[in-house]
Amino acid sequence: MAFEVTLPELFTVSSQEYEALHGVWLKAVKVLPDYTVVHKQDIFVQERYRSDIGKDDLSFLSRSFERHFNERPFLHHTCYLFITKTTRAQSRRQSDCSVLCRGTLVPKELQDKDTTTRFLEAVEQFASIVRESGHIRLRRLGADEIAGTPESSGILERYLTLSPSGKTPLQDMRLDPDRMWIGDKALCLHTLSDLDDLPGSVRTDDRYERLSTERSDCRLSFAAPVGLLLSCNHIYNQYLFLDNSDENLRQFERTARNMQSLAQYSRSNQINKAWIDDYLNEAHSFSLTSIRAHFNVMAWGEGSEELKQIRNDVGAQLALMGCTPRHNTVDVPTLFWAAIPGNEGDFPAEESFYTFLEQGLCLFNEETNYRSSLSPFGIKMADRVSGIPIHLDISDYPMKKGWISNRNRVVIGPSGGGKSFILNHICRQYYEQGAHIVIVDTGNSYQGLCSLIRQKTKGRDGIYFTYQEDAPVAFNPFFVEDGVYDVEKRESLKALLLTLWKRESEEPTRAEEVALSNAVNLYLSQLKTGTAATPSFNTFYEFVATDYRRLLEKKRVREKDFDIENFLNVLEPYYRGGEYDYLLNSDKQLDLLDKRFIVFELDNISENKVLYPVITLIIMETFLTKMRRLKGIRKVLLLEEAWKAIAKAGMAGFIKYLYKTCRKYFGECMCVTQELDDLLSSPVLKESVIANCDCRILLDMRKYANKFDEIQELLGLSDKERNQVLSINRANDPKRRYKEVWIGLGGVHSAVYATETSLEEYLCYTTEETEKLELQRLTEKLGGNIELAIRQLAERKRNEYH
Incomplete structure (x- = not known):
């Protein structure tokens, strides 16, 4: 029975999960009958990334991204599991009695139909136990996948040619005295077939020092050094031979008695007797299953220099496991032959050693490469080990899987950590996939x-608003085109008026909130019936000063419950003739409905405590309008540090409302912060934003390592997620230009990815002042053609690097 195995992704498994994986294999293997061989074959082959440069619909930046990664080498991993039923006699055969020397392949004992049926049932039970764990996926291989078809090769042909792609034709095999050749590939074999080659103890997982710190622990499986961490072409074969455990122990009892009787002739017999007693005591005390096992690393290369390097690399990785590297030249043909899928019954018994099932399973490789999301929508990130692109969906696929209940996200990282860079990367790819994006920024990031989008759309999109004294941004929050003032609109108007009225340190009383809510509702009712004038802040102010004042007097509302004079006095600057009378009385509606990329740059007023929070809040309300009217289209609101302007107690309800409402209209809110104190001290951020963001994006947090306990508690991170976050940028490849980022989805799935881009994308996204000015000057010189400027600047810098 042959299966394709899908293992967990590298660096995403905790120590407890490795223990659970080990327990799953243990339970599953125990249901298999005696004289079964379990062969796990992990194949690692160097390949090159093939980009989609030829696609017609690629944008300038997407094409440069694909070109940047094209032909990049990486290690491709496939894993198979072969379960073979054999017999007692067959399992004891040695290498001098190969299937090549016999007339029949299948032993007579296995030609019985009942034996076959029982074996198939046991394997199905084995597969069910593994699948139900949720950690590992098994897929049964059919006959065509094993043997191949005229159109495509099967795993047999791929193994015999050492070509997992199946594009290499069958080639001659040559057996030299010290080496085996398959075509022009020479094999290099290291075996673990003797207890003397193994470490004194084995574990399910081990600490990976390169990504661990004093306060965090990165874990990999015990056999990971000969998995993805070994960068040459190789196959890691893992064999478990399930003999009759009781018979094995009886055999050891007889051997122990013989050693006892021969002890007087040799001290080594006494020592061997003691070792056998230890083995038997362990087996009987803990009811352990006695098995035989064998492990080998079969690598290949071309030329003596390459083989020498490969031999050294494999030996070094085995030494990291505590094993004694044993380079085997004699048994290469025999072990290559036995590792043919389906030929495990021909394994030479003398190459195996006795151990227990629990210890044997510790030498299984338990992780694989990062996998792309099974979704048409997503963003391109990079694998942190090999650096090839990964298609990652952090919105739709996690919702479908039930990992998250909303698409909102919070981005946290220190200054210079790359927050704006990754958000540029995300927004650009979202835009190219049809999303509408509204950004509130305070740093021209x-x-x-935006300029590139504006150039490509010839001014139809890529709208960039900045606040200027001679041309300030003006709104009319009281106007709706369809005349419908729903709950969302009412809530946003109340939040806006509270922001205008109350200082950050002041909290409105319940009576004030009720009075203000009544004023808004009555005014909107008059608009509906046509008894009020044109909707604007001016007419609302006049309504409160006249009709609503009389109503309050009639109801005898006390001044301490609602001080209407104070309310009108504080809001007077926004009324006709006031300092900010233009702000809320615009007679021009911002036509943003069809604009898919809009940036509000508020750097000029970021320190203005009056204008900044009001404009930020109106932009959010504008986004809500856009969100309600665009059905079935993805909408994104990005608040780059702008949330601070409205982070007061009175706004918590509105922000929470915005985040919850966003989910219902296929929307996503992204909030960005860089200060640790913002996270720990702001109740708005804690209660309204973080609580409603199922996707968390964290950048390099090393400067906060000593305070990370507070962040972990605030964000509700598990110990595994903490270890992942603190591993960011700890072992970056100096040959590549990238920064790492941690993405967590609802506490269910999390991993660290690399944000690596082409030089063209880097120049478009960069927030470094000198690089931005260099690009701006070149753009002006080229008549405003920013794409051409990016192309020329990128080419110039590439030549400088070389």
């Missing part, structure tokens, strides 16, 4: 991307 999106100017390059």
Whole structure:
């Protein structure tokens, strides 16, 4: 029975999960009958990434991204599991009695139909136990996948040619005295077939020092050094031979008695007797299953120099496991032959050693490469080990899987950590896939991307608003085109008026909230019936000063419950003739409905405690309008540090409301922060934002390592997620230009990815002042053609690097 195995992704498994994986294999293997061979074959082959450069619909930046990664080498991993039923006699055969020397392949004992049926049932039970664990996926291989078809090769042909792609034709095998050749590939074999070659103890997992710190622990499986961490072409074969455990122990009892009787002739017999007694005591005390096992690393290369390097690399990785590297030249043909899928029954018994099932399973490789999301929508990130692109969906696929209940996300990282860079990367790819994006920024971080979009759409999109004294941004929050003032609109108007009225340190009383809510509702009712004038802040102010004042007097509302004079006095600057009378009385509606990329740059007023929070809140309300009217289209609101302007107690309800409402209209809110104190001290951020963001994106947090306990508690991170976050940028490849980022989805799935881009994308996204100015000057010189400027600047810098 042959299966394709899908293992967990590298660096995403905790120590407890490795223990659970080990327990799953243990339970599953125990249901298999005696004289069964379990052969797990992990194949690692160096390949090159093939980009989709030829696609017609690729944008300038997407094409440069694909070109940047094209032909990059990486290690491709496939894993198979072969379960073979054999017999007692067959399992004891040695290498001098191969199937090549016999007339029949299948022993007579196994030609019985009942034996076959029982074996198939046991294997199905084995597969069910493994699948139900949720950690490992098994897929049964059919006959065509094993043997191949005229159109495609099967795993047999791929193994015999050492070509997992199946594109290499069958080639001659040559057996030299010291080496085996398959075509022009020479094999290099290291075996673990003797207890003397193994470490004194084995574990399910081990600490990976390169990504661990004093306060965090990165774990990999015990056999990971000969898995993805070994960068040459190789196959890691893992064999478990399930003999009759009781018979094995009886055989050891007889051997122990013989050693006892011969002890007087040799001290080594006494020592061997003691070792056998230890083995028997362990087996009987803990009811352990006695098995035989064998492990080998079969690597290949071309030329003596390459083989020498491969031999050294494999030996070094085995030494990391505590094993004694044993380079085997004699048994290469025999072990290559036995590892043919389905030929495990021909394994030479003398190459195996006795152990227990629990210990044997510790030498299984338990992780694989990062996998792309099974979704048409997503963003391109990079694998942190090999650096090839990964298609990652952090919105739709996690919702479908039930990992998250909303698409909102919070981005946390220190200054210079790359927050704006990754958000440029995300927003650009979202935009290219049809999303509508509204950004509130205070640092010109999106100017390059917005300019590029504006140039490509010839001004139809890529709208960049900045606040200027001679041309300030003006709104009319009381106007709706369809005349419908729903709950969302009412809530946003109340939040806006509270922001205008109360200082950050002041909290409105319940009576004030009720009075204000009544004023808004009555005014909107008059608009509906046509008894009020044109909707604007001016007419609302006049309504409160006249009709609503009389109503309050009639109801005898006390001044301490609602001080209407104070309310009108504080809001007077926004009324006709006031300092900010233009702000809320615009007679021009911002036509943003069809604009898919809009940036509000508020750097000029970021320190203005009056304008900044009001404009930020109106932009959020504008986004809500856009969100309600665009059905079935993805909408994204990105608040780059702008949330601080409205982070007061009175706004918590509205922000929470915005985050909850966003989910219902296929929307996503992204909030960005860089200060640790913001996280720990702001009740708005804690209660309204973080609580409603199922996706968390964290950048390099090393400067907060000593305070990370507070962040972990606030974000509700598990110990595994903490270890992942603190491993960011700890072992980056100096040959590549990238920064790492941790993405967590609802506490269910999390991993660290690399944000690596092409030089063209880097120049478009960069927030470094000198690089931005260099691009701006070149753009002006080229008549405003920013794409051409990016192309020329990227080419110039590439030549400088070389």
